[in-house]
Amino acid sequence: MWQIIKNRIKQGCRTCRYPKEEPVFPERFRGRPVISHGVEAVDMGQCLFNEEAKRASSLGVFDYSTDYRMAVSKREDLILKGNELKLASALNKKMRKLFGRSLKLRAVCAGSCGGCDLEIQALGNVVFDLSRFGIQFVASPRHADGLMITGPVTQAMAEALMKTYEAVPDPKIVIALGACALSGGPFAGSPEVKNGVEGLIPVDLYIPGCPAHPFTILDGLLRLLGRLETNRKQLS
Amino acid sequence: MSQIPLLEEKFFQARIKEACQGGARLVNLFGLIEENTAIRVLAFLGYDDEDKLLLFSMRLSPDKPFFDSMTPDLLQAHLFEREIAEQFLVQLKGHPWLKPIRKPMTREPGFFRVKGEETHEVAVGPVHVGIIEPGHFRFQCHGEEILNLEIQLGYQHRGIENMMQEVSSERRVWLAESIAGDTVIGHGLAYCGAMESLSDCHVSPRAEALRAVALELERLANHAGDLGALSGDIGFLPAAAYFGRLRGEFLNLLMALTGNRYGRSFCRPGGVLFDMDSKMIDEFRRRLLKAQQEIRELSNLFFTKPSVLGRLENIGIVSSETVKQFGFVGPTARAAGCARDVRMDHAYGMYRFHQIPISLAENGDVYSRAMIRWLESQRSIDFLLELFARMPEGDLLRPPGPLKGRHLALSMVEGWRGEIVHVVVTDSNSKIARYKIKDPSFNNWMALTLAARGMQISDFPLCNKSFNLSYAGHDL
Numbered sequence: 001m002w003q004i005i006k007n008r009i010k011q012g013c014r015t016c017r018y019p020k021e022e023p024v025f026p027e028r029f030r031g032r033p034v035i036s037h038g039v040e041a042v043d044m045g046q047c048l049f050n051e052e053a054k055r056a057s058s059l060g061v062f063d064y065s066t067d068y069r070m071a072v073s074k075r076e077d078l079i080l081k082g083n084e085l086k087l088a089s090a091l092n093k094k095m096r097k098l099f100g101r102s103l104k105l106r107a108v109c110a111g112s113c114g115g116c117d118l119e120i121q122a123l124g125n126v127v128f129d130l131s132r133f134g135i136q137f138v139a140s141p142r143h144a145d146g147l148m149i150t151g152p153v154t155q156a157m158a159e160a161l162m163k164t165y166e167a168v169p170d171p172k173i174v175i176a177l178g179a180c181a182l183s184g185g186p187f188a189g190s191p192e193v194k195n196g197v198e199g200l201i202p203v204d205l206y207i208p209g210c211p212a213h214p215f216t217i218l219d220g221l222l223r224l225l226g227r228l229e230t231n232r233k234q235l236s
Numbered sequence: 237m238s239q240i241p242l243l244e245e246k247f248f249q250a251r252i253k254e255a256c257q258g259g260a261r262l263v264n265l266f267g268l269i270e271e272n273t274a275i276r277v278l279a280f281l282g283y284d285d286e287d288k289l290l291l292f293s294m295r296l297s298p299d300k301p302f303f304d305s306m307t308p309d310l311l312q313a314h315l316f317e318r319e320i321a322e323q324f325l326v327q328l329k330g331h332p333w334l335k336p337i338r339k340p341m342t343r344e345p346g347f348f349r350v351k352g353e354e355t356h357e358v359a360v361g362p363v364h365v366g367i368i369e370p371g372h373f374r375f376q377c378h379g380e381e382i383l384n385l386e387i388q389l390g391y392q393h394r395g396i397e398n399m400m401q402e403v404s405s406e407r408r409v410w411l412a413e414s415i416a417g418d419t420v421i422g423h424g425l426a427y428c429g430a431m432e433s434l435s436d437c438h439v440s441p442r443a444e445a446l447r448a449v450a451l452e453l454e455r456l457a458n459h460a461g462d463l464g465a466l467s468g469d470i471g472f473l474p475a476a477a478y479f480g481r482l483r484g485e486f487l488n489l490l491m492a493l494t495g496n497r498y499g500r501s502f503c504r505p506g507g508v509l510f511d512m513d514s515k516m517i518d519e520f521r522r523r524l525l526k527a528q529q530e531i532r533e534l535s536n537l538f539f540t541k542p543s544v545l546g547r548l549e550n551i552g553i554v555s556s557e558t559v560k561q562f563g564f565v566g567p568t569a570r571a572a573g574c575a576r577d578v579r580m581d582h583a584y585g586m587y588r589f590h591q592i593p594i595s596l597a598e599n600g601d602v603y604s605r606a607m608i609r610w611l612e613s614q615r616s617i618d619f620l621l622e623l624f625a626r627m628p629e630g631d632l633l634r635p636p637g638p639l640k641g642r643h644l645a646l647s648m649v650e651g652w653r654g655e656i657v658h659v660v661v662t663d664s665n666s667k668i669a670r671y672k673i674k675d676p677s678f679n680n681w682m683a684l685t686l687a688a689r690g691m692q693i694s695d696f697p698l699c700n701k702s703f704n705l706s707y708a709g710h711d712l
Contacts, residue, residue, distance in 0.1 A: 004474055007537050014481055026488075028495035028510065048410055051501040051509050064495075107367040111392050113708045115417025115498055120367045122487075125480035139365040156340050156391045157370055160362045186410040192395035210500065211417065 015129045019228055023068065023215050030054075030064035031213075035083055044070060044208040045078040045182035045196075071207045071220025075198060078182065078206055088205055090226030095171060099145050100225050102134045105175070106144035106168065110161045111193060112151030115211035116178035120148060122214050135221055141165075146173035146204075152180040152193035153200060165201050173224070175205040178212055185210060237642045237661065240278070241292040248279070248294035249306050255281050255290070256310055261563055261576075263289065264646075264657050265316035267324045268670035271663060273298055275324050280646065280659070284581040289646065302327035305334075312563030315678065338390035338711055350376040350383050358693065362391045369707035377693060385688040385696070387681055392711035400671035405431075405505075412658075413500050416675055416709035420496075421447075421454040422651030423675070423709075424503035426658040429584065429647030431505035434639045434660060439585075440630025443507035445623055448586035449520075450490065450499050450508075452616040455652040457486035458704075459609040459616075460531065465701045466606055467538060470547040475538045482534065485527055489520060507633035517624050528617045535610045548603035552687035552699035555600050564683045566654020566676045567608045568703060572600030578650035592619050602702040641666040651676060653706065675709030 016023065025031065030049045033042045039062050047053060054063055069087055072078055077086045090096060109117050120137065123130040130136070138144050141164045153161060165174070176197045179185035184195035197203055207220045222228045243251065256262060263282040270276050275296040282289055296303060305328045307314045315337065321328045322336050333348070349357065355378050362370035370391040376384040396415060400408055412427035413420045425447055432439060439447075464479030487497040494502040494510055502508055512520070538544055554564065556572040569576045577594045579587040595611035597604035641664050649656045654676030663669040680703060687699045 003537060003540075007478070007533065008474060010533075011478055026492040026495070028493070029491060030495045030501070049496070049500075050410060051495070052406060106363075108363055109367075109369045109392075111394055111708075112369070113414040113417035114369050114706060115414075115420070117367050117369060118418060119497075122480075122484065124367075125484060126477045127481055127484055137367055141363075151392075152394065154392060154394055156393055157362065160370065160391070164363050186407065186414045187394045187396075187399070190395040190399050192393055210496075211498065213497065 014126050015132070016127050018215065018218065019222065025066040025068065027066070029066045029213075032065050032067040032070050032085065033062045033080060034065045035062050035080065040081065042080045043078060043183070044080055045075065045206065046179065046188070047208060048179055048186060048210040050210070068213050068215045069219045070209065070212075070216055071205055071223060073205060073224075075203070075206060078208060088220055088223040091173070091204070091224055095173070096226050098171070099173070100227070103146070103221070103225065104136050104138045104144050105146050105148050106139075106141045106164065107137055107148045107150070108161055108164050110149055110151040110157040110181070110197075111154035111187070112178060112180050116150035116180070116209075119211045119214050119217060120150070120177070123217060128214050128218060130218070133218075133222065133227065141167035142169070144168050144172075146175065148175045148177055149181050149197050149201075150177050152184040152187045152190075152196055154193050158194060158200070162200070173204045174201050175207065175220070175224075176203045177207045177209075177217065179208060179210040182206055182208060237644055240644065243292055243294050245294050245303055248277075248292065249304065251292065252279055252281065252313075253306060253310050256312070259283070259285070260290070262310070262312045262316065263648075263655075264659060264672065264674055265313060265320070266659070266672045267320045267326075268661055268672075269324070270295075271669075275301070275326065277303075277320065278659070280657075282582075284576055287582055289582070291646075296326060301325070302329060304329045305331035307331050311561045315682065336390070338393045340390065347374045347386050347388070348376070348384055350378075352378075354378055355383070371707050375693060375696075380692045380694070382688050382691050382693060382696065385685050387685060389681070389707055389710050392708045394712065396712045397671050397673060400673075401668050409504060415673060415712065416677070416706040417498060418458055418706065419454070419651045419653065419656070419675070419709065420498045420500055421450045421503060422649050422656050423658075423673075424499070425451060425585075426647045426649045426656045428503050428505045429649065430645045430658045430660040431639070432636055433645040433647065434643055434662060435505070435636040436640070437506050437634060437636035439507050440632070440634065441628035442511075442630035443632055444585040445628055446508045446510070446512065447503060448590075448623065449512070449620060450493065450502055451649070451651075452620050453486055453490045453493070454499060456527075456613055456616050457483050457490065458652040459613045460486060462609055462701065462704050463535075463538065463606060465704065466548070466602070466698065467544075469698050469701050470544060472538070472541070472544055475534060478530070478534050482527060482530060485523065489523060492516070492519075504633060506636045507631065509633065511632050512627070517627065521621060521624050524617055524620055528614075531610070531613055531617075539607070539610070545603065547698070548606060549601060550599070551602045551695050552691060552702060553599065553601045554683050554687050558683075558686055559600070562682050562686070563679055565679050566650075567605055567612070568654065568680050568683050570595060571597045571604035571608045573598050576655070578648045578655050582648055584648065586623070590619060590623060592616070602698055605702040639666045639668075653677060653704070653709075654680065673712055675706055675712075677705040677707075677709040680705055681710060
C-alpha cells in the first residue's frame with residue numbers, strides 16, 4: 001500500500017497541457033506536407049508520410065513540416081494545393097449540443113495493420129487522457145454516438161462494418177482514421193480490400209496519417225466538437 | 237532453386253517427421269507454383285542448437301492435387317497444411333480439422349462443438365470489445381469453465397503475399413512495414429534481409445547497429461505496453477497507467493530516430509534512412525537510463541504484490557511439451573523454458589557481435605510470460621547502452637543491385653513476438669515468384685486456444701493479453 005502511494009507521488013501528473021500548450025515534436029517528425037516546388041497537389045489521404053515521397057515520386061517533391069494538425073471535414077480538403085489547409089469545421093449547433101461535451105465512439109478496425117488502433121488506444125493513456133474531454137470509446141455500437149474506422153475495409157470485414165454502422169443509433173458521426181481508411185493506403189488496389197470507407201458510409205471527419213499521431217486525432221476530434229480556441233472564435 | 241533437394245512425398249514426409257522427433261522444428265512449410273504450373277511444397281527445418289536450417293521439397297503434379305496430412309503424427313504442421321490446402325486448393329487426406337484459415341467462413345465444417353445439458357456456447361466477434369483488431373472466438377463452456385476455444389481469423393486478410401509479387405519494389409517495403417502495425421521494424425528488417433540476400437548486398441556495420449537499436453526499441457515499447465495491458469486487465473490501475481506511459485517514452489525515442497512512432501521509413505534494403513549523431517546518442521542514453529530505472533521501480537511494484545501474483549500465477553499454462561509439439565515461438569516458448577530466440581540461435585546483423593542472453597521462465601503461465609517481458613526489457617536496455625558506447629562506423633545506405641534470378645532467400649528476425657520468417661523465391665526474369673510471410677502470431681494463436689482450456693471465461697482476456705498476438709500478422 002505504502003509502496004503504491006510512494007510511487008504515485010513520485011510519478012506525479014503526467015498528463016500533457018494540450019490544448020493549452022502546443023505539443024513539441026522532434027525535428028524528424030513527418031507531419032503536414034509542405035509543397036516546395038513543381039508539385040501541383042498532394043493528396044494527404046493517399047500519403048503514407050514516408051521519406052521516399054519527400055524525395056521523389058509520382059506525387060512530386062515536397063517536404064514534411066512538424067505540424068500535426070491535419071484533420072479535415074471533406075474528402076477534397078485532403079488534397080493540398082498551395083500551402084493552405086482547410087482544417088475540420090465544427091458540427092452544426094444541434095449536433096454540438098448533443099455530443100459537444102460527451103461523445104462515445106466505437107472503434108472498428110476493418111483490415112488495418114493495427115497501427116492506427118494502437119494510436120487510438122494510446123489516446124486513453126495518462127499522457128493524452130482522452131476522457132478529460134468527455135470523449136470515450138465504448139464496447140457496443142448501441143452505446144455509441146459514432147464510429148471511428150481504421151483499415152482499408154477488407155472484403156471479409158465489409159459486412160461486419162455495415163452492421164456495426166447500422167447498430168449505432170441516429171444521429172451518428174463517422175470518423176475515418178489513417179491512410180488505409182481514407183484511400184486504401186499501402187493496400188490500395190488489392191482485390192481483397194475496398195480501398196477505404198469512402199463510398200460505403202458517409203464520413204464526417206477525415207484524419208490522415210500512417211498511423212496518425214494521437215495529437216492529430218485529438219486535434220480532429222476537438223475541432224469536430226468545436227472545442228478548440230481557434231474554432232470557438234469562428235463559431236461565435 | 238535447382239539445388240533444392242526434391243524428394244518424393246513419402247520420403248519428404250518421413251524426413252520431416254524423423255527430424256522433428258530428433259529435436260528439429262518446422263520453421264516453415266508452404267507451397268509455390270512453379271513455372272511449369274506444378275505445385276512445389278517447401279519445408280524448412282530449424283536445428284536451433286546448431287544454428288542450422290535444412291530445406292527440402294516435394295512436388296505435386298497438377299493431375300494429382302492431393303497429399304497425405306502429416307498433422308496426425310506432427311502437430312506443428314497443422315496450420316501450415318491448412319494454409320497450403322487453402323492457397324492451392326489441394327486436398328489433404330487425414331487432416332483432423334481441415335477448414336479455411338483466412339477465407340470468409342462457410343457453414344462447413346463449422347465450429348467444433350460440445351454437446352450436453354449443462355454446456356453452452358459463447359460467440360464473440362469479429363467486432364469485439366475494446367479497441368482491437370477483428371477476429372471471431374467461439375467458446376464451448378461448462379458453466380464458467382472453458383472446455384474449448386476455437387479462433388477463426390481472416391477478417392484482416394488484405395492479400396499482402398500476392399501484392400508483394402505484383403507491386404513495385406518501392407511499394408513492397410511499405411507493404412512489409414504494414415504487415416503488423418506493432419512490428420514495423422521486425423517485418424521491415426525481414427524484408428530487407430531477404431532483398432539484400434537476393435542481391436548480394438552487404439549492409440555496413442553502422443546500419444546494422446542502427447537497425448538493432450530500432451528493433452530493440454520496438455521490443456521495449458511493446459513489452460512495456462503488454463505489462464501495462466496485463467495490469468489493466470487485473471484491475472491494478474497504478475501499474476497500468478505507468479507502464480502505458482513508459483510505452484509512449486519508447487515510442488517517442490523511435491519517433492526521434494525515425495520520424496514515426498512505430499519506426500516507419502527507417503529500414504530499407506541496403507541499410508537505413510536515418511543516422512544518429514553523438515548528440516542524439518547521448519540524449520538516447522540519458523532517456524534510456526531514466527526508463528531503465530522507472531521500469532525497475534514499476535516492475536518491483538507490479539511483481540511483488542500478492543494480489544497481482546494471485547491473479548497471474550497458474551493461469552493459462554502452456555507447458556514446454558506443448559511448445560515443442562506445436563512449435564510455438566518467442567516469449568511464449570521462452571516462458572515455458574524453451575530457449576528459442578533467433579537473435580541467439582541464428583544470429584544475424586548486430587547480434588553476431590553483441591549477444592543478448594536468452595531470458596527464460598519455467599511455468600509457462602501468464603506470470604511467466606509477464607516475467608519474460610520484464611527480463612527481456614532489461615536485457616534490451618543493457619544491450620542498447622552497451623551498443624551506444626561503441627557504435628561502429630560505415631555507410632548508412634548501400635543501394636542494392638538487381639535481384640538474382642531463380643534464387644531463394646530466407647530471412648529470419650526475432651521480433652518482439654517471436655520469430656518472423658520471410659521467404660522469397662525469384663523466377664528466371666528476377667521477378668518475385670513467391671513471397672511467403674510468417675508472423676510469429678501464425679504459430680502462436682494455437683497457444684491461446686490451449687491456454688484457455690480449463691480456465692474460466694473471465695480468465696480469457698488475461699490469457700489473451702499475455703500472448704498479445706497480431707490478427708493482421710496472421711491474416712496477411
